[in-house]
Amino acid sequence: MTTTRKDNGRPRADARTGTSGGARRRAKGSSTLASERREHLVKLAAELFAEKGYQATTVRNIADEAGILSGSLYHHFDSKESIVDEILTSFFDELAAANQAALAEGGEPREVLSELVRICFGTLVPHRAAIMVLQNDWNYLKQFDRFDYLNKAEAETERLWVGQIKRGQESGLFREDIDPKLTYRMIRDTIWVTVRWFQPEGRLDADGLADHYIKVLFDGISQHR
Amino acid sequence: MTTTRKDNGRPRADARTGTSGGARRRAKGSSTLASERREHLVKLAAELFAEKGYQATTVRNIADEAGILSGSLYHHFDSKESIVDEILTSFFDELAAANQAALAEGGEPREVLSELVRICFGTLVPHRAAIMVLQNDWNYLKQFDRFDYLNKAEAETERLWVGQIKRGQESGLFREDIDPKLTYRMIRDTIWVTVRWFQPEGRLDADGLADHYIKVLFDGISQHR
Amino acid sequence: MTTTRKDNGRPRADARTGTSGGARRRAKGSSTLASERREHLVKLAAELFAEKGYQATTVRNIADEAGILSGSLYHHFDSKESIVDEILTSFFDELAAANQAALAEGGEPREVLSELVRICFGTLVPHRAAIMVLQNDWNYLKQFDRFDYLNKAEAETERLWVGQIKRGQESGLFREDIDPKLTYRMIRDTIWVTVRWFQPEGRLDADGLADHYIKVLFDGISQHR
Amino acid sequence: MTTTRKDNGRPRADARTGTSGGARRRAKGSSTLASERREHLVKLAAELFAEKGYQATTVRNIADEAGILSGSLYHHFDSKESIVDEILTSFFDELAAANQAALAEGGEPREVLSELVRICFGTLVPHRAAIMVLQNDWNYLKQFDRFDYLNKAEAETERLWVGQIKRGQESGLFREDIDPKLTYRMIRDTIWVTVRWFQPEGRLDADGLADHYIKVLFDGISQHR
DNA sequence: CATGAATGAGCTTTCATTCAT
DNA sequence: CATGAATGAAAGCTCATTCAT
Numbered sequence: 044m045t046t047t048r049k050d051n052g053r054p055r056a057d058a059r060t061g062t063s064g065g066a067r068r069r070a071k072g073s074s075t076l077a078s079e080r081r082e083h084l085v086k087l088a089a090e091l092f093a094e095k096g097y098q099a100t101t102v103r104n105i106a107d108e109a110g111i112l113s114g115s116l117y118h119h120f121d122s123k124e125s126i127v128d129e130i131l132t133s134f135f136d137e138l139a140a141a142n143q144a145a146l147a148e149g150g151e152p153r154e155v156l157s158e159l160v161r162i163c164f165g166t167l168v169p170h171r172a173a174i175m176v177l178q179n180d181w182n183y184l185k186q187f188d189r190f191d192y193l194n195k196a197e198a199e200t201e202r203l204w205v206g207q208i209k210r211g212q213e214s215g216l217f218r219e220d221i222d223p224k225l226t227y228r229m230i231r232d233t234i235w236v237t238v239r240w241f242q243p244e245g246r247l248d249a250d251g252l253a254d255h256y257i258k259v260l261f262d263g264i265s266q267h268r
Numbered sequence: 269m270t271t272t273r274k275d276n277g278r279p280r281a282d283a284r285t286g287t288s289g290g291a292r293r294r295a296k297g298s299s300t301l302a303s304e305r306r307e308h309l310v311k312l313a314a315e316l317f318a319e320k321g322y323q324a325t326t327v328r329n330i331a332d333e334a335g336i337l338s339g340s341l342y343h344h345f346d347s348k349e350s351i352v353d354e355i356l357t358s359f360f361d362e363l364a365a366a367n368q369a370a371l372a373e374g375g376e377p378r379e380v381l382s383e384l385v386r387i388c389f390g391t392l393v394p395h396r397a398a399i400m401v402l403q404n405d406w407n408y409l410k411q412f413d414r415f416d417y418l419n420k421a422e423a424e425t426e427r428l429w430v431g432q433i434k435r436g437q438e439s440g441l442f443r444e445d446i447d448p449k450l451t452y453r454m455i456r457d458t459i460w461v462t463v464r465w466f467q468p469e470g471r472l473d474a475d476g477l478a479d480h481y482i483k484v485l486f487d488g489i490s491q492h493r
Numbered sequence: 494m495t496t497t498r499k500d501n502g503r504p505r506a507d508a509r510t511g512t513s514g515g516a517r518r519r520a521k522g523s524s525t526l527a528s529e530r531r532e533h534l535v536k537l538a539a540e541l542f543a544e545k546g547y548q549a550t551t552v553r554n555i556a557d558e559a560g561i562l563s564g565s566l567y568h569h570f571d572s573k574e575s576i577v578d579e580i581l582t583s584f585f586d587e588l589a590a591a592n593q594a595a596l597a598e599g600g601e602p603r604e605v606l607s608e609l610v611r612i613c614f615g616t617l618v619p620h621r622a623a624i625m626v627l628q629n630d631w632n633y634l635k636q637f638d639r640f641d642y643l644n645k646a647e648a649e650t651e652r653l654w655v656g657q658i659k660r661g662q663e664s665g666l667f668r669e670d671i672d673p674k675l676t677y678r679m680i681r682d683t684i685w686v687t688v689r690w691f692q693p694e695g696r697l698d699a700d701g702l703a704d705h706y707i708k709v710l711f712d713g714i715s716q717h718r
Numbered sequence: 719m720t721t722t723r724k725d726n727g728r729p730r731a732d733a734r735t736g737t738s739g740g741a742r743r744r745a746k747g748s749s750t751l752a753s754e755r756r757e758h759l760v761k762l763a764a765e766l767f768a769e770k771g772y773q774a775t776t777v778r779n780i781a782d783e784a785g786i787l788s789g790s791l792y793h794h795f796d797s798k799e800s801i802v803d804e805i806l807t808s809f810f811d812e813l814a815a816a817n818q819a820a821l822a823e824g825g826e827p828r829e830v831l832s833e834l835v836r837i838c839f840g841t842l843v844p845h846r847a848a849i850m851v852l853q854n855d856w857n858y859l860k861q862f863d864r865f866d867y868l869n870k871a872e873a874e875t876e877r878l879w880v881g882q883i884k885r886g887q888e889s890g891l892f893r894e895d896i897d898p899k900l901t902y903r904m905i906r907d908t909i910w911v912t913v914r915w916f917q918p919e920g921r922l923d924a925d926g927l928a929d930h931y932i933k934v935l936f937d938g939i940s941q942h943r
Numbered sequence: 944c945a946t947g948a949a950t951g952a953g954c955t956t957t958c959a960t961t962c963a964t
Numbered sequence: 965c966a967t968g969a970a971t972g973a974a975a976g977c978t979c980a981t982t983c984a985t
């Protein structure tokens with residue numbers, strides 16, 4: 044048995060931290076190479092999923108891009124689903140970690156919320172494909188049990204945001220007449236959906252977008268003298 | 269020559285205005301009946317597209333829902349594409365008309381913008397399927413030339429919104445430090461994306477949602493003394 | 494029951510002679526009108542079969558051409574096969590009659606053969622479609638029992654031609670070293686296949702073609718002093 | 719990059735000359751084997767096309783004959799069209815090469831023409847299917863752009879034949895009162911159409927047929943004392 | 944006679960996946 | 965690890981034909 048991960052596609056803890064256990068086990072480091080190959084394939088697939096959509100991307104498309112035959116992909120992944128799973132998992136894991144860190148740092152609700160917004164916008168470039176898939180293909184992917192964990196992660200995120208909004212209302216910082224849950228959803232969607240047209244090379248980069256949005260979010264578009 | 273429309277799937281003018289020319293022909297009643305049957309099928313398809321997505325919905329799914337065989341659908345439509353085309357066209361036509369009407373009525377930019385927002389939220393229920401398809405399947409559909417007209421319609425809508433935002437800035441009503449185009453896109457996306465979780469039977473109906481969003485949009489979530 | 498012929502598609506004797514029995518039965522002559530309508534439809538179908546081929550021509554193509562719906566064709570014919578059957582039958586009947594007449598007239602084998610050749614070329618215009626179908630679609634149609642009669646008719650024609658060739662050889666008019674049956678087949682094919690490129694409006698009309706071919710057939714292309 | 723040819727179906731030069739480049743690569747042997755499999759499938763398809771016609775032969779028919787599923791054929795070919803394309807191309811390439819060789823050898827027009835006739839008859843057995851398809855299905859296939867090259871090839875062949883006929887007329891060998899183009903077409907058609915009834919096992923083989931036809935062509939069927 | 948709706952069988956093609964080599 | 969061949973299920977679509985109205 045090799046260390047190649049074909050089982051569930053969910054990265055094990057050590058795979059994410061970068062301290063590959065495989066390297067320790069294999070003097071020659073071949074499993075690390077394998078892992079690099081694997082990550083390369085995931086990246087290629089991600090690009091295609093982002094561009095054409097998950098369903099419209101065939102495993103042959105991915106294989107072609109990698110210069111191999113479609114059947115050969117199954118040495119690295121046990122299904123097309125497991126590839127996208129890997130893309131999504133890595134995104135969610137990173138996001139959750141960043142969110143936790145922001146929370147841990149503490150501060151006024153406005154500061155925390157701003158930081159959460161900035162974190163979201165910050166994933167737009169490194170996790171473009173995952174967000175694109177979530178925006179375009181989630182309606183399809185949600186039917187598979189294997190992706191249930193995404194709903195759980197999202198619920199947890201919602202809990203966290205809504206908590207901050209309520210805290211802001213209680214401390215008199217935020218208006219009383221807004222619905223925390225509703226407001227969270229709108230913020231969330233507004234941010235993620237930008238992935239469809241956002242161009243990192245454009246006039247505004249991700250940080251610029253975040254700043255712009257934070258302004259509007261907290262104070263609206265009206266002129267307040 | 270028959271009245272069955274299989275050609276381009278784009279509704280004729282009289283079909284959109286509501287003063288159905290077909291009604292006048294009702295003497296034989298067949299053309300109206302045919303049109304009703306057709307509309308019924310479109311509705312069934314729309315429901316399925318909304319729920320499962322365009323690609324994941326098979327023509328057999330649609331036919332099953334209608335209690336006929338898949339081949340029989342082709343008596344009414346040229347192709348699967350032409351069905352979704354019909355759904356989208358009817359949405360865009362109605363939206364464009366409503367937008368024009370709002371513009372024509374005039375008023376301060378804040379009033380016009382509020383009305384535009386309300387119009388958008390107002391389509392959430394009657395055109396749920398079209399909006400759902402646009403959110404979930406546009407990335408796929410855009411590759412087909414036949415849907416190019418949607419891009420044109422969207423460009424026109426953008427022109428209209430951005431015009432109002434700029435007018436508001438010029439008259440000192442809206443902040444100078446927001447980007448009109450960017451702001452429009454965020455508003456647009458924030459509204460349409462709600463289709464994914466909006467439940468008309470829930471706590472807030474479409475009007476309630478609109479009001480809530482208009483508040484946040486103009487004045488932000490911060491408490492302004 | 495009307496006099497409309499839906500049964501086997503093979504014209505009854507009186508239908509071919511032109512002295513329509515139907516006219517006698519119906520004072521109003523409606524059946525004659527029906528017959529004209531029917532013949533018109535056959536003509537339209539023939540044109541399409543000639544141009545696109547039998548298989549590639551759909552009953553909808555035919556109906557479209559006639560300005561009716563495909564189902565309506567089945568009031569006149571009981572199947573697509575019966576339409577082509579009618580086209581072929583009328584061709585073969587006329588050809589057989591002309592051949593018989595040529596035989597009956599008698600004369601030297603060279604004269605008779607020339608006449609037979611001329612008859613064949615003479616059908617090129619009035620029976621273009623039938624000949625085209627026979628050239629292009631016979632390989633497909635032959636599988637259906639209903640067209641077996643065409644083989645019999647062809648066998649009879651072959652008997653007749655071969656008889657003349659043999660008679661010519663016996664009387665010393667034709668070379669001894671040619672195979673009668675083989676020669677017949679080549680003559681036959683050479684003539685009919687011209688339907689693919691023959692243009693009645695071109696440099697040579699059907700008679701011109703016949704004369705040209707007769708020259709070559711009897712004396713070859715070599716210069717004989 | 720693999721050696722499997724799915725692109726245009728037109729054989730590469732080395733595949734036609736017989737000095738298979740694949741043979742050199744035989745070390746692994748896979749590419750040669752693949753090519754053999756492919757050729758085998760083409761042969762099976764050719765047989766079916768010849769017997770039932772191109773349109774009437776389904777890809778399932780072909781797959782059944784090969785003992786595989788219809789979808790599996792698409793591992794080897796792009797489409798049904800590309801299979802027949804391969805059949806026709808290989809025929810035309812070989813014919814063109816043989817014609818060129820005959821021309822290059824030179825000789826009196828009568829000799830050259832005789833050789834051309836013999837070449838045509840000579841393809842009757844090895845390329846039976848291609849010729850059959852051309853006779854029966856060309857009327858259908860010609861509508862596809864991909865087969866335009868066949869028209870060009872035919873035009874080139876015509877140029878070549880007509881040139882020889884004219885040369886014969888100028889040198890006084892052939893009669894002046896025959897139309898070169900017309901004569902060519904009749905010769906051409908007379909030869910190819912024999913594919914419909916020619917049986918290599920019969921009384922005359924392809925050479926016998928050719929000799930018989932050459933006799934009639936040059937000197938006619940009349941007894942010339 | 945014609946319509947309009949539907950049938951039912953079949954079509955070519957696609958595609959994720961498997962597996963012996 | 966990769967290939968090449970195949971599977972098997974399903975996809976969108978076509979078409980001759982039927983039949984109640």
